[in-house]
Amino acid sequence: MLSPKSAETVRATLPAVGAAIGEITTLFYDKLFTAHPALRRDLFNRGNQAAGTQPQALAGSIAAFATHLLENPDARPDTMLARIAHKHASLGVTEAQYPVVYEHLFAAIAEVLGEAVTAEVAEAWTEVYWLMANALIAIERRLYAEAGTAAGEVWRTYRVESRHQETDTVTTFVVRPADGGEVPAFRPGQYVSVQVELADGARQIRQYSLSGQPDGALQFSVKRVLGEEAGGSAGAAVDGEVSNHLHDHVQAGDTLTVSAPFGDVVLDEGEGPLLLASAGIGCTPMIGMLGHLAATGSTRRVISVHADRSPATHAFRAELQQFTGKLANATAEVWYEHPGADADWPADRTGRADLSGLEIPAGTTAYLCGPVPFMKAVRAQLLEAGVRAADIHYEVFGPDLGI
Template identity: 65%
Template sequence: MRYQLGVAMLSAQTTRTVRATLPAVGAAIGDIADLFYKKMFAAHPELLRDLFNRGNQADGSQRQALAGSIAAFATALVEHPDVRPDAMLARIAHKHASLGITRDQYTIVHTHLFEAIVDVLGEAVTPDVARAWDEVYWLMANALIAIEERLYAEAGAVDGSTWRTWEIVERVQETADVATFRLSPCAGDEVPGFRPGQYVSVQVELPDGARQIRQYSLSAAPAETLSITVKRVHGVPEGEVSNHLHAHGHVGSRLTLSAPYGDVPPVDDAAPLLLISAGIGCTPIVAMLDHLVRVDHAGPVTVLHADRSPAEHALRARHTRLADELAPGAVHFWYESAGAEDVPATRRGRMELTDITIPTGARAYLCGPLPFMRGVRARLIELGVRPADIHYEVFGPDLWLGGE
């Protein structure tokens, strides 16, 4: 669902000031974001402990996402002053709602962000410059607050109280590093409805007392339970929450979940569909397939997936079965490792679209690593798919900034 909140333009003077200072702010935005987080976490350590993803802070991806979103928003305002980038705002707002972000936290961010701007840019931040960027910030913040309050109201979450307790009623080990957890609500709560492709936030208490939060796509269509499929994250840093779930998530264990969120358009219309994924990005795609089978979808569906090997392809049996149940359509899987040729109807190597038939008027849904989605999106546009008909889901901070 897209939230159109109307056009809210910058004043003419602010537009001139932001346009003139955008190159300098843009060049320094990485340093500003880095200093902002240091200042905010020094003043509010509970935000790093219980809200922000410590892994994304450690690898710098959250700082990149913040810097990019501010720069992209300001650029959009000065380049297209009569149109506010609501699609970008809606994507951010859904992520914020899944974290339980509230209005007062925007004031905290404003305080430390503008301290960082002044510290980094120094005398260049004249009163006029400060007023102009203050206007940009609050235009963005108030738009997000309005969308988030609507999302909370729809979910019945008063003042951001989106959290509910769920019990694991089944655990399925899909691969060596991927497990599916089927969840049932506690305390008599109803299972919320959701659109296939949406996600929930999962909050767990770690051994050091931190209550860290991560988002996981729902991997089945709406039913009497919810299902999430979690991949263990290796590397530096390792996945704190995913590894905790693999180690401690057993039948009977309880988890704290948000309501479902995610600004994904519905898939069950008459348009030909392209459902394209790589790696663990298959999870929202499988939920979409599950939904399409349950509603007896009649339109053409093309399913494309790339993975390292058949053994590492999470949900492969369901992915294959559901795709085969939809007709007319086509299914193509690519595997990089040797042995892929032993699996029927698969291809060896990386995904190629050269000989794939792209139906006229197709709508595409992408999920997977960012470089993969960038490449596929560019190729789809070359093949005639409208950019507005290509939708994507990013795990973690959205560093794309390519829009839709």
């Protein structure tokens, strides 16, 4: 809870800080990377930095947290905090890094706002920062404990058992622990971080959704990302440097550094109806959820919605049909922009996904993954159909600008 004195100061200065927050966060990263260049090289996504999406996400999270403290003084924005904490844990972020962030963030605030940053203002925003930081530290500490690892020690060497080409641009990798041990437990919908060493020596990290449940192994799928598709695949860089490296250089028998699984958008264990909506490579967490439902013989009502450019670009197309066929009460609703002669879905499902003609049962829990415009459109239709906002969950690949 923000102290009354600080709340008054934050309320008075939030418009000024909010107006300058984009400039502040950009300057913050400049200062941070100048002082600690290894962070840019080995921890932060260089593509997201170049595209400006990471500074936008940081700015949005700080502004959203401060606003929440003012409007809901007795509650925390736990959904937002959990999403950030899971991403931090998948990167191995530790408590010791928060004072470093504080130092450079507040140096940026002082430089941008100048004389407006009085001692009182600095004290109030320091309180905001540490309320948010300590909340994240507590959640991350719990996540590490649940993963059975010490804080930050999430990395493990895996050997690539196989790779399979799903489409021209999507490849699935199956990896097993190189030490012969057991794979960590995970929940359908979660992801792993994959760290690779690039040609310039940088050890860049990206997150990829777990797209299957092979015995004793982990399975994740990677879309080759072109420059114009930045942000369209899990952890995508502007030039797709990691996805292209995995596609071009990683073969069966090679080793990869992979994190423990994390992720806050996971399949619930209830018995109510489900709607799984995806577009493009957003199918990866959804096919993981659907595969789990099929493997456990679920009797839940399941509606799978998928949109893609064509049958040829639709990764896990056969699996969607297979898993849906195994479930007693499941249907697949697919739209293609360019169906082609080989499309085996209803002929009227051409163009973009449109849920308005679907019968969505009361009490449905929905999971969304895909491009942001797709998820916004689907969410709006779900709300119109009576699905509660609290029951609509989404996974975003890259920085979550929605928060």
